[in-house]
Amino acid sequence: MDVLDLARWQFGITTVYHFLMVPLTIGLSLLVAGMQTAWVRTGDRKYLAMTKFWGKLLLINFAMGVVTGIVQEFQFGMTWSAYSRFVGDVFGAPLAMEGLVAFFVESTFLGLWIFGWDRLPKKVHLACAWAFSLATIASAYFILAANSWMQHPVGAELVDGRPRLTSIWAVLGNNTVLAAFPHTIFGAFAVAGSFLVGIAAWHLWRRTEEGAVWRASVKLGTWVGVAAFAGLAVSGDVQGKLMFEQQPMKMAAAEALCHTEQPASFSVFAIGDVRRQDCESVKSVTVPALLSFLAHNDFSTEVKGIEDLVPMYQEKYGANYPEDPRLGELSGKPIDYVPNLPVTYWGFRLMIGFGALAAGAGLLVLWLTRGGRVPRGRWFRLLALGSIATPFLANSFGWIFTEMGRQPFVVVPNPSGVDGVWMFTARAVSSSTPGEVLTSLIALTLVYGVLACVEVFLVRRYVRAGVAGVLPAPGPDETKSDKGDDVLSFAY
Amino acid sequence: METFWFCVIALLWLGYLFLEGFDFGVGMLLPVLGRDEAERRVLINTIGPVWDGNEVWLLVAGGATFAAFPDWYASLFSSAYLPLTLFLLALIGRGVAFEYRGKVDSARWRRVWDTVIVAGSWTAALGVGLILSATVFGLPLDAAGDRVGSPFAAVSPETLLGAVAVAGYALVHGAVFLSLKTEGQVRLRARGLALKVAPFALLPLLVLLLTVQLRFGSAWTWAASIVVALAALGAYARLVLGREGQAFALMGVAVAATVAALFGALYPNVLPSTLDPAWSLTVAGAASSPYTLTVMTWVAGFGTPAVLVYQGWTYWVFRRRIGTRHIPPVHVPAGREP
Secondary structure, eight states, rough: OHHHHHHHHHHHHHHHHHHHHHHHHHHHHHHHHHHHHOOOOOHHHHHHHHHHHHHHHHHHHHHHHHHHHHHHHHHHHHHOOHHHHHHHHHHHHHHHIIIIIIIIIHHHHHHHHOOOTTTTTTHHHHHHHHHHHHHHHHHHHHHHHHHHHSSSOEEEETTTEEEEEEEEHHHHHHHHHHHHHHHHHHHHHHOOOOOOOHHHHHHTTTOOSOOOHHHHHHHHHHHHHHHHHHHHHHHHHHHHHHHHHHHHHHHHHHHTTTOOOSOOEEEEEEOOOOOSSSOOOEEEEEEEHHHHHHHSSSTTTBBOOOOHHHHHHHHHHOOBBOOGGGGGGGTTTEEEEEEOHHHHHHHHHHHHHHHHHHHHHHHHHHHHTTGGGOSSSSHHHHHHHHHHHHHHHHHHHHHHHHHHHHHHEEOOOOOTSTTTTOEEEESSSOOOOOHHHHHHHHHHHHHHHHHHHHHHHHHHHHHHHGGTSSOOOTTTTOOOOOOGSOOOOSSS | OOHHHHHHHHHHHHHHHHHHHHHHHHHHHHHHOSSSHHHHHHHHHHTTTHHHHHHHHHHHHHHHHHHHHHHHHHHHHHHHHTHHHHHHHHHHHHHHHHHHGGGGGOOOHHHHHHHHHHHHHHHHHHHHHHHHHHHHBBBBOOOTOOOOOTTTTTTHHHHHHHHHHHHHHHHHHHHHHHHHHBBBHHHHHHHHHHHHHHHHHHHHHHHHHHHHHHHHHOOOHHHHHHHHHHHHHHHHHHHHHHHHHHHHHHHHHHHHHHHHHHHHHTTEEOOOBBSOOGOOOOOHHOOOHHHHHHHHHHHHHHHHHHHHHHHHHHHHTSSSOOOGOOOOOOOOOOSOOO
């Protein structure tokens, strides 16, 4: 393994891992803020219990999101220094904005929210929850603006061999981010919805105390999840059409579409190996003309296949890597413009499949628990807990598809302009020694692995304990100490 | 414009050192000042609501360096790869430990996380010092800004001195902070410890400043270094008299003057090359384009005051001293239900 492979593995592992926490934080924080609003407005203890219970799980998860996010911010400079030098003028700005405008708000107001129970006036405390949750959405926007620029560079010109920012509004208003942002946020709500449904349904199945809390959670989670899935379908379609235009090779790879077709059929799933040894299409179950429609809203249009795209890319961006010792084995070798087909093809399908499963499971649970019914069978427990994982997997596969599908580029050339602003992944990596990257890869993976076990252990514990674990039972002895001593109602 | 952003980066580092400095210190002193579980919880809860917000100063310092001086960010972070990795691992452990420590009611569980907090706080404080002093003393960079030589190039006698200097400062700063934020036994112990160790713990910082001064110094960085010494002495004197608030403020003056001296000595470089001065990264050479800096100036112009206001408000909300009598009983899920 050379530095490039190690660095890519490290980026992949740390990013996918970080993004297990992120969508749950985004989705759950807004739902918790909503629960708390319901409590403040109605005074119904059910909503307080929901706020406390789901809020606690949110915190356990957020801690991990924070610490893994630091790695995300630093590893551009550490492992991808050539990339950082090349794109810093453009790419650094949204990243810095995320910290200054969004993440400061998140961390500060979350601290206020955790420790501010009973210390702050009720409405101020509620405002802290909203400030925190809205800031997570702002964070997502800035980070996605940065990522979208890599997928589709805009608002820059090439000066002295480097992209130079010409319009921050173009970067922040990039049509790629306008499509990716809703898709990602809906994805976050899908995760939060399934999380609520799965855990609450399990409690209903166990006939835990506080049934009203769990029934309300199932209802909320299902509707959020279903709405999110509808949003995902629509936003995903918009994103897909843009991608056909901006990254034709990525979409051809997503379909493992070897030959240009007109009209092009959509492959539902394939049997066998989708690798392109001789570009002989594998047996796959297809829907005629659907791909044409997905690409261009028209059932009869042509969709370019890999065979035709490769020469176009070679002509535009070169057939061989330059002779450069920094490129290692790749120096002077032909450039492979085709992303890893099995990964893109299956990543795309698993993303959609797991997303659909999540929405279906939510609806099924809602229907099974209608009117206060709860199935008694053990299969229901499996359904509830199993459905939690599905949107997480969909999110992970979505990102794996997005990032693997842009290879061999780290900054994908914009087909309709911005001359010269693109970069091969092979040229982006630092001049570190393989030993350094291997060390950090092993260390981070080990620590992440241990922490994953710890987080799951804690979440399980809090889930099992239910409301009692976060809220003392209401009793007549609710005496308040005198105000002067009431420094902390919550403490670590 | 570039110089202005150089000052902004220095300010972000100052915010980071001043704020996270004391919460490193609290973590480092956890086993020393917290004799029992209640006292340890007092210590952790002095920083509980704020440590995460303090840490964002580092993230923003990193992000702002990326945006305003991409070459600086790229060369420093890739050259100091292994120390940074260790530093990140320390921050990861520490952050998770604060949140998870109290989530299970078991002495063994807490002991494990306490160890992580202590080790993480020490490692992170040493790491900040190492990286900051590597920036000032320079790294063996070639013409392309890449490190030449071993992965441990960032570890030298000077940078180790810098590491110990920042850790020593964090130790004292944390103890002074605790004497200001706690009551009863913990407060007395924190003050006693600060008075006892300050002369030794702050010595590396003064030696570091003297070393920097002799190597790169100018008249006004001399002045800044002298301010550090005076502020440290002043803080000590105020602490003797029990004026903890003033002592803490003077520690703030000391760290501000430290940052001024270090970055003043660094200017007009942002990262010197120890191989050839011609290869040093400079404020002018490593900076982003004027347009990017203008955009960032607008963002910082609106963002920074807002941050100061709401972070200040947090400290105001949680301004009271904490003592063992304020610590609520543990309320966490029991392990096994009947």
